Amino acid sequence: MATFDDLLEEAGTFGRCQKRIFALLCLLSIPVSAVYVGIVFQGFTPDHWCRDAAVVERRQACSWSLSDSRRLTALVVNNSGVLQQSSCEQHVTLTFLSQFNLVCSDAWLVDMYQSILNVGFLIGSFAFGYLADRFGRRVSIMMSNILNLIAGIVLAVVPNYISILVVRCIFGFGVKGGWMNGYVLLTEMVGAEYRRTVGIVYQMFFSVGNLILPLLAYYITDWRWLQVVITAPYLFFLPYYWFIPESPRWLISQKNTAKALEITEAMAKENKKKLSKNFETVTEDEGDSPSASLLDLFRTPNMRKHTFILMFNWFTSAVVYQGLIMRVGIAGGNVYIDFLISGLVEFPAAFLILITIERIGRRLPFAAANIVAGAACVITAFIPDSMFWFKTVVACIGRLGITMAFEMVVFVNTELYPTFIRNLGVSVCSTLCDIGGIVSPFLLYRLAFIWLELPLIIFGVVAFVAGGLVLLLPETRGILTEINHTVFTLILPHQSWVIGRNGH
Numbered sequence: 001m002a003t004f005d006d007l008l009e010e011a012g013t014f015g016r017c018q019k020r021i022f023a024l025l026c027l028l029s030i031p032v033s034a035v036y037v038g039i040v041f042q043g044f045t046p047d048h049w050c051r052d053a054a055v056v057e058r059r060q061a062c063s064w065s066l067s068d069s070r071r072l073t074a075l076v077v078n079n080s081g082v083l084q085q086s087s088c089e090q091h092v093t094l095t096f097l098s099q100f101n102l103v104c105s106d107a108w109l110v111d112m113y114q115s116i117l118n119v120g121f122l123i124g125s126f127a128f129g130y131l132a133d134r135f136g137r138r139v140s141i142m143m144s145n146i147l148n149l150i151a152g153i154v155l156a157v158v159p160n161y162i163s164i165l166v167v168r169c170i171f172g173f174g175v176k177g178g179w180m181n182g183y184v185l186l187t188e189m190v191g192a193e194y195r196r197t198v199g200i201v202y203q204m205f206f207s208v209g210n211l212i213l214p215l216l217a218y219y220i221t222d223w224r225w226l227q228v229v230i231t232a233p234y235l236f237f238l239p240y241y242w243f244i245p246e247s248p249r250w251l252i253s254q255k256n257t258a259k260a261l262e263i264t265e266a267m268a269k270e271n272k273k274k275l276s277k278n279f280e281t282v283t284e285d286e287g288d289s290p291s292a293s294l295l296d297l298f299r300t301p302n303m304r305k306h307t308f309i310l311m312f313n314w315f316t317s318a319v320v321y322q323g324l325i326m327r328v329g330i331a332g333g334n335v336y337i338d339f340l341i342s343g344l345v346e347f348p349a350a351f352l353i354l355i356t357i358e359r360i361g362r363r364l365p366f367a368a369a370n371i372v373a374g375a376a377c378v379i380t381a382f383i384p385d386s387m388f389w390f391k392t393v394v395a396c397i398g399r400l401g402i403t404m405a406f407e408m409v410v411f412v413n414t415e416l417y418p419t420f421i422r423n424l425g426v427s428v429c430s431t432l433c434d435i436g437g438i439v440s441p442f443l444l445y446r447l448a449f450i451w452l453e454l455p456l457i458i459f460g461v462v463a464f465v466a467g468g469l470v471l472l473l474p475e476t477r478g479i480l481t482e483i484n485h486t487v488f489t490l491i492l493p494h495q496s497w498v499i500g501r502n503g504h
Helices: 004-011 016-026 029-039 053-062 066-074 097-102 106-137 137-157 161-189 192-219 221-231 235-237 248-253 257-270 294-299 301-330 335-344 347-356 361-382 387-414 419-449 453-472 478-486
Strands: 487-491 496-500
Touching: 004 248, 004 257, 016 161, 016 192, 016 257, 029 161, 029 192, 029 221, 029 301, 053 257, 097 301, 106 137, 106 161, 106 419, 137 161, 137 221, 137 235, 161 192, 161 248, 192 221, 192 335, 192 387, 248 257, 248 496, 257 387, 294 301, 294 419, 301 335, 301 361, 301 387, 301 419, 301 453, 335 387, 347 361, 347 387, 361 387, 361 453, 387 453, 419 453
Parallel strands: none
Antiparallel strands: 487 496
C-alpha cells in the first residue's frame, strides 16, 4: 500500500506546481517582518524633556521661559537615556509614542506594545495549529488573512492606547498563525529532498521584508498610514484560497483519500507528469505515539539535558535577534540606513547554513553561530562611537550569527528527539521563542536606560552560554536518514507532524 511520498515521486517532488505554490507562499513572509519589528519606526522615541517639579519651581522663581528652562536644566534624551541631536535635524516618523505621550514614567508602555504582539504570537501558534488540524491548512491561512486585514486596519484607527494593545495582540494572533501554516502547507507539498531548503528560503523572505520596511517608514511618516500600508498585502493574499490547493497529506490524515488523489493528479498534470494506476489507496504515514507525554521529555538524564538546552536556545535566539533589531532604533545613528544595512547581513545566514550542515554537521555551526553572535555583541558594547563603521560591522556580524542560530535551532530540535516524542518536543521547546519575544523589549529598553550598551553585554553573555551548551549536544547529521530514510518534520504551531516512510 502506497504512502503520499510514493505518490509524490510520480507527481513530481518540486515541479511547476510546487514552484508556483512556493512563490505565492513566500510572499506571506514579507509583511510579517513589518509586523514583528515595525516598532523600530512606529515606536521611535523623539527628543523630549521629562517634567520635573523642581525645574517648574525654578522656572517660576527665575521667570524663565519654557525654552530657557529646557536649555538650562534639561538634556535632550530618548527612551534609552541617550543624548541626541535635535529632531529638527532628523527625519522623524510621527509615532504612536508621541501621539499618546509614552515617555518618561510611561516609557515602559512602549515595551508593552511589542510584548503584547508576542503574546498574540504565542496564543496564535496554538490556536491556529488546532484550526489547521481541524479545518485544513488552506482554510486556516484564509482565516488568518481575513483576521490580519481587519485587525491591521482597526489598529490604524483605534483612538486610545488600551485599544491599541488589544488589537495589536489580535493582529499578532493572526499573523503568526498564518505564517506558520504557510510554512506547513509549503513543506507538505514538496518532496523530502526539498523540504529543508524551501523552509529556509521561506524564512529568508522575512529578511526581504526587513529591507522594504525602512524604505516605507522613510516615506510614510505617520504611523497610522504606515500601519495601513503594512496591512495592505493581506488584501492581496485573500485570493490565495482559490489558487493554492489543500494539503493532500492533511486530507489523507482526515481519511479523505479521494480528494487527496484528485489534488495530486492536478499537481501531476501541471508538472506535465502522469500518475500510474497503482495508487487506488494511499495510507496515512505514521506519526508520533499517542502515548507520548510531557514527562517523556525529562524522563532520562540525556533527555532532560537535550530539552533544557534546546529550550534555552529557542529563548536566546528570540531575545537576542529581536533585541538587536530593536536596538537600531535607540542607537543614535540614522535609523533607516542602519536598519537597512543590518537587514542585508541576514541573507548570507541561509547560504552558510545550507553549505555547512551537510559538510560539517549541525553542532559546530550551531554553536559557532551563537558564540560569534555573543562575541560580537560584547565587543560592540566597548567600541567607541567615534569608530562608527567598525562598530557597525561588528554589530552586523552579531546579527548574522544570531540569524543563523535562530534558523538552525528549528531542525536541530527535530533531529534530537526519538520519533515517538519528536512532535511534542518541538512544540514545547519552541514555545520559549515567544516567551523570549515577550521579555526582549523590557530587557532592551529598560537596561538601555541605565547604559545604552548594557543590553548588548547581556545578549552577548546569553548567546555565549547558548553556544557552549550546544557543544554538549550530540551531532545529528544523518541520524534521521539512518532511522527512517526520509523523515518529514513540520513545525505546526500547536504540534508538529512527523511523517516517515516505512512505518517508523
